[in-house]
Amino acid sequence: MTPVNENFAKLPGSYLFSTVARRAAAYQEAHPEAELIRLGIGDVTKPLVPAVIEALHRAVEEMGRAETFRGYAPDLGYAFLREAIAAGDFQARGCDIGPDEIFVSDGAKSDSANIQELFGPEARIAVCDPVYPVYVDSNAMAGRCGTYDPEKEKWDRVIYMPCTAENGFTPALPEEEPDLIYLCSPNNPTGTALSRQALQGFVDYAGRTGAVILFDAAYEAYIEGEEIPHSIYECEGARTCAIELRSFSKNAGFTGLRLGYTVVPRDLVRNGASLHAMWKRRHGTKFNGAPYIVQRAGEAVYTPEGQAQIRAQIGGYKDNARILREGLERAGYQVFGGVHSPYLWLKAPGGMTSWEFFDCLLTRASILGTPGSGFGPSGEGYLRLTAFGRREDSVLAMERIAGMEL
Amino acid sequence: MTPVNENFAKLPGSYLFSTVARRAAAYQEAHPEAELIRLGIGDVTKPLVPAVIEALHRAVEEMGRAETFRGYAPDLGYAFLREAIAAGDFQARGCDIGPDEIFVSDGAKSDSANIQELFGPEARIAVCDPVYPVYVDSNAMAGRCGTYDPEKEKWDRVIYMPCTAENGFTPALPEEEPDLIYLCSPNNPTGTALSRQALQGFVDYAGRTGAVILFDAAYEAYIEGEEIPHSIYECEGARTCAIELRSFSKNAGFTGLRLGYTVVPRDLVRNGASLHAMWKRRHGTKFNGAPYIVQRAGEAVYTPEGQAQIRAQIGGYKDNARILREGLERAGYQVFGGVHSPYLWLKAPGGMTSWEFFDCLLTRASILGTPGSGFGPSGEGYLRLTAFGRREDSVLAMERIAGMEL
Numbered sequence: 001m002t003p004v005n006e007n008f009a010k011l012p013g014s015y016l017f018s019t020v021a022r023r024a025a026a027y028q029e030a031h032p033e034a035e036l037i038r039l040g041i042g043d044v045t046k047p048l049v050p051a052v053i054e055a056l057h058r059a060v061e062e063m064g065r066a067e068t069f070r071g072y073a074p075d076l077g078y079a080f081l082r083e084a085i086a087a088g089d090f091q092a093r094g095c096d097i098g099p100d101e102i103f104v105s106d107g108a109k110s111d112s113a114n115i116q117e118l119f120g121p122e123a124r125i126a127v128c129d130p131v132y133p134v135y136v137d138s139n140a141m142a143g144r145c146g147t148y149d150p151e152k153e154k155w156d157r158v159i160y161m162p163c164t165a166e167n168g169f170t171p172a173l174p175e176e177e178p179d180l181i182y183l184c185s186p187n188n189p190t191g192t193a194l195s196r197q198a199l200q201g202f203v204d205y206a207g208r209t210g211a212v213i214l215f216d217a218a219y220e221a222y223i224e225g226e227e228i229p230h231s232i233y234e235c236e237g238a239r240t241c242a243i244e245l246r247s248f249s250k251n252a253g254f255t256g257l258r259l260g261y262t263v264v265p266r267d268l269v270r271n272g273a274s275l276h277a278m279w280k281r282r283h284g285t286k287f288n289g290a291p292y293i294v295q296r297a298g299e300a301v302y303t304p305e306g307q308a309q310i311r312a313q314i315g316g317y318k319d320n321a322r323i324l325r326e327g328l329e330r331a332g333y334q335v336f337g338g339v340h341s342p343y344l345w346l347k348a349p350g351g352m353t354s355w356e357f358f359d360c361l362l363t364r365a366s367i368l369g370t371p372g373s374g375f376g377p378s379g380e381g382y383l384r385l386t387a388f389g390r391r392e393d394s395v396l397a398m399e400r401i402a403g404m405e406l
Numbered sequence: 407m408t409p410v411n412e413n414f415a416k417l418p419g420s421y422l423f424s425t426v427a428r429r430a431a432a433y434q435e436a437h438p439e440a441e442l443i444r445l446g447i448g449d450v451t452k453p454l455v456p457a458v459i460e461a462l463h464r465a466v467e468e469m470g471r472a473e474t475f476r477g478y479a480p481d482l483g484y485a486f487l488r489e490a491i492a493a494g495d496f497q498a499r500g501c502d503i504g505p506d507e508i509f510v511s512d513g514a515k516s517d518s519a520n521i522q523e524l525f526g527p528e529a530r531i532a533v534c535d536p537v538y539p540v541y542v543d544s545n546a547m548a549g550r551c552g553t554y555d556p557e558k559e560k561w562d563r564v565i566y567m568p569c570t571a572e573n574g575f576t577p578a579l580p581e582e583e584p585d586l587i588y589l590c591s592p593n594n595p596t597g598t599a600l601s602r603q604a605l606q607g608f609v610d611y612a613g614r615t616g617a618v619i620l621f622d623a624a625y626e627a628y629i630e631g632e633e634i635p636h637s638i639y640e641c642e643g644a645r646t647c648a649i650e651l652r653s654f655s656k657n658a659g660f661t662g663l664r665l666g667y668t669v670v671p672r673d674l675v676r677n678g679a680s681l682h683a684m685w686k687r688r689h690g691t692k693f694n695g696a697p698y699i700v701q702r703a704g705e706a707v708y709t710p711e712g713q714a715q716i717r718a719q720i721g722g723y724k725d726n727a728r729i730l731r732e733g734l735e736r737a738g739y740q741v742f743g744g745v746h747s748p749y750l751w752l753k754a755p756g757g758m759t760s761w762e763f764f765d766c767l768l769t770r771a772s773i774l775g776t777p778g779s780g781f782g783p784s785g786e787g788y789l790r791l792t793a794f795g796r797r798e799d800s801v802l803a804m805e806r807i808a809g810m811e812l
Contacts, residue, residue: 001616002585003526004679008687018481018690043477053470056699057463063662064459071449071661075424106512106664106694113692117547120409137691141523179408210407255477256469256698258512273410281414284424285543286519288512292662293462294697 007143012150016133016374017041023358024368031366037397039324039385040368042188042342044253046316048297049309052252055300059293073289076280077104077261081295084302085261089246095233101265101276103283104298106290108218108247108260113138114286115214115243115262118278119180126159126178128171130189130372130379132216135182153377162378163190165347169336170198173205181206183232184216186223189375189384190345191337193228199235206241212270213242218260221251221314222321223340239265243275250342250388252301252310259290259298317342320394321387327398328385342387345372357383365400413549418556422539422780423447429764430774437772443803445730445791446774448594448748450659452722454703455715458658461706465699479695482686483510483667487701490708491667495652501639507671507682509689510704512696514624514653514666519544520692521620521649521668524684525586532565532584534577536595536778536785538622541588559783568784569596571753575742576604579611587612589638590622592629595781595790596751597743599634605641612647618676619648624666627657627720628727629746645671649681656748656794658707658716665696665704723748726800727793733804734791748793751778763789771806 013019020040028036048056062068076082082099090097105111112132116125116139125139136158139145146157154160159178161171169192174181183202185194194202206213215232223230232242244263248254268275290298300306321338328335334347346369348357354371361367361383372382387394419425426446434442454462468474482488488505496503511517519540522531531545542564545551552563560566565584567577575598580587589608591600600608612619621638629636638648650669654660674681696704706712727744734741740753752775754763760777767773767789778788793800 002618002676003529004676004681004684005524005526008524008684009679011687041478045472045475045477047472047475048469050470053466056466056469060459060462060466063454063462064456066451066453069451069453069662071451071659072447073662109694110692118411118414120411123409134691141688141691212408253477256475256479256695258694258697270408270410273415275410278410278414281417282547285540285547286516288515288664289662291664291697291700293699 005141007141010148011137011140012148016370019374020368020370023362027362034366036366036368037389037393037400038368039389039397040370042250042386042388043255044250044388045390046253046313048253048257049306049313051300051303051306051309052297055296056293059296063293070292073292073295075284075287075289077102077290078292078295081299084299088302090231090233093230093234095231096239097233097263097265101263103262103264103279104290104295105260105262105283105287106258107249108216108245109134111245111260111262112214112216114282115245115279116142116144116180117282118275123179124157124159124176125180125182126161126174127182127376128163128184128187129160129377130163130375130382131182132184132188133375135214153373153380160376160378163187163192164378165336168192170194173201177209178211181211181213182216183213184218185228186219186341188219189343189370189372189379191341191343192345193223193340196227196229196234199229199232203232203235203238203241207237210270211241212268212275213238214245215242216245218245218247219250219341220246221310222318222342228340233263239267241268243268248298248301251314253313254297257294257297259294316391317387320389320391323391323394323398324385324387327401331398331402338387344385344387346383346385348381348383352381354380354383365397365404367397367400411547413547416554417543417546418554422776425780426774426776429768433768440772442772442774443795443799443806444774445795445803446776448656448792448794449661450656450794451796452659452719454659454663455712455719457706457709457712457715458703461702462699465702469699476698479698479701481690481693481695483508483696484698484701487705490705494708496637496639499636499640501637502645503639503669503671507669509668509670509685510696510701511666511668511689511693512664513655514622514651515540517651517666517668518620518622520688521651521685522548522550522586523688524681529585530563530565530582531586531588532567532580533588533782534569534590534593535566535783536569536781536788537588538590538594539781541620559779559786566782566784569593569598570784571742574598576600579607583615584617587617587619588622589619590624591634592625592747594625595749595776595778595785597747597749598751599629599746602633602635602640605635605638609638609641609644609647613643616676617647618674618681619644620651621648622651624651624653625656625747626652627716628724628748634746639669645673647674649674654704654707657720659719660703663700663703665700722797723793726795726797729797729800729804730791730793733807737804737808744793750791750793752789752791754787754789758787760786760789771803771810773803773806
């Protein structure tokens with residue numbers, strides 16, 4: 001009988017956001033009159049900016065004419081986009097990253113799930129706790145996480161780095177030595193960001209131990225001021241120990257358009273193998289390029305008009321974050337994040353569990369959040385809200401919360 | 407030191423089409439005056455049809471307005487597309503496949519590389535020889551292929567099913583019992599198609615042994631007449647043993663737009679595990695949906711106008727195939743395929759190897775083919791040409807070949 005991948009059966013429950021979506025649908029069906037405010041999934045709501053829409057129309061026109069039609073894209077992305085990325089996201093910040101170190105993809109979710117394929121089955125991973133579930137789930141599917149203990153809500157081969165109010169949501173360096181360290185800053189779900197010093201500490205640690213850091217910078221566009229690094233390549237030594245994952249979803253509203261990229265520096269070598277060459281091979285063998293029209297849309301993000309328009313759009317979401325933060329604080333909640341990030345990390349009141357608080361908000365205020373425990377054991381007792389809703393919904397949500405009896 | 411995936415180092419050379427592209431670029435640089443005719447990579451050249459272009463423009467408009475903007479797509483694809491596919495590609499042919507058994511993706515290359523993740527590391531694969539390289543390479547990266555022997559050009563754990571002129575390019579049932587059987591019909595690269603009887607034979611075999619068939623039907627739109635099945639679900643018993651992979655690349659020219667889908671029937675269970683549920687989990691965890699605008703483009707393919715337009719487009723490519731086939735036969739070559747398929751499989755004359763013949767065509771006629779040996783050991787001595795070029799190039803290529811001295 002054909003053997004199946006037995007690691008799938010070890011995964012607890014379903015993918016977090018699928019569960020949240022199912023519960024929301026069930027509630028809506030039972031209460032068709034309820035006007036649900038969706039602050040759960042981190043999905044944007046503002047339309048694509050005009051520079052992007054124009055670029056899409058132009059590229060669609062090209063695809064409709066024989067002289068300008070484009071078939072298969074280069075595996076690793078069109079040069080026009082890779083050059084715009086290298087210049088706009090890295091060289092402009094003094095980071096030494098070239099266009100040929102950029103690998104364009106259909107989004108950071110795919111990349112963050114696929115990147116583990118470069119490593120051996122025995123590699124041990126360390127993750128922040130709480131954390132975006134894809135890092136752990138993708139490694140669990142590859143058999144790297146050991147066994148899941150539903151009591152502790154932990155995998156026995158994963159090294160968890162707690163991020164709690166007590167440590168200011170800055171994880172300590174792991175005590176057990178990991179091979180792969182997933183870091184996300186500004187962090188999903190806690191909405192907090194690593195300082196330059198803290199991130200440099202991880203780079204130095206990886207430099208000493210030989211670990212590889214997988215740095216997810218999907219939310220970098222929300223960083224304010226100069227204190228927080230936007231890229232791990234702002235840290236000294238990162239070219240030899242770090243891979244960076246980037247997304248167009250949250251900075252330019254591409255969640256439904258799908259575009260992301262991964263940076264694998266040429267200097268990143270382990271056991272004599274170039275991870276750059278390996279990812280190139282992986283990309284070339286298992287992926288066939290992001291759509292031409294979407295790559296042109298991505299290019300438009302880096303034009304002066306595109307930059308001005310997405311800055312304004314992000315500003316709108318940051319206003320929402322402020323509205324949520326201030327509203328929650330006024331209502332007496334303990335709340336973190338929401339400054340360098342579109343996420344707010346809310347302590348459940350009265351000792352409620354995450355799912356209890358999720359149900360409470362859903363049934364008493366028709367507000368959809370995401371239970372913190374879905375992001376890891378240290379997320380228990382918290383709930384994530386996102387600032388990606390509409391402004392009026394953010395205001396309305398805070399009115400409902402202010403009037404909500406607990 | 408962080409362990410890398412050692413299976414990558416076992417892969418021979420680079421991905422076939424990357425090598426072909428590099429050699430072509432080197433030749434073009436050395437001979438800037440040469441007018442290269444590219445009949446190598448199976449990439450389409452005709453622009454997207456008007457129904458698709460209109461659907462794209464409409465969907466782009468929607469993405470630019472707040473009321474109609476769409477964020478994350480449903481993981482498994484929009485219902486409008488899954489319903490159009492189930493009705494148009496399956497129910498219209500009497501195949502019992504429902505919309506919820508369709509998983510929309512960014513293309514059949516990704517799906518055919520990722521589908522192996524559902525199976526155990528010890529699963530043994532059988533492939534046609536010659537074959538599309540992604541099936542073997544993706545399994546080699548997962549450690550399922552054993553060791554590569556460069557002398558024999560074979561992996562020692564792969565079961566090869568030779569497809570040669572001698573057996574009419576219809577593989578015999580494997581002698582050693584595989585767990586996974588990759589079939590592609592109409593086949594890439596040989597351009598030949600499995601008869602209904604031959605395909606039913608494989609389904610019956612899988613029914614008896616418990617093997618799972620991974621059926622790649624990317625080229626089904628080129629099938630003529632009623633004798634050759636378009637879908638494996640036209641065969642009795644396939645719902646319990648077969649997964650089908652489909653592409654919009656070759657039927658609607660989406661190579662640069664990226665859209666495909668995989669059918670995993672609910673009845674497909676191995677060792678108590680539903681492969682349907684596993685693929686759903688895999689898709690939900692590692693993929694974030696195909697772009698909304700591209701899914702709308704896919705939907706347009708199933709409208710009456712879309713169908714008429716793509717039929718005409720495919721007719722043009724089929725004309726090219728006829729031009730190539732007749733031209734090659736007139737020039738005295740032994741040629742296969744090109745009837746139910748856009749590919750022609752050409753025997754190298756005078757005992758040349760595939761790469762020798764590749765160089766010969768490149769340097770003497772500035773024609774770019776793909777060496778048959780790149781598709782597997784039984785491809786040695788053959789070369790693949792594609793009918794996806796422009797008509798005038800197909801005509802010119804045959805003129806050059808007619809005048810070429812060997």
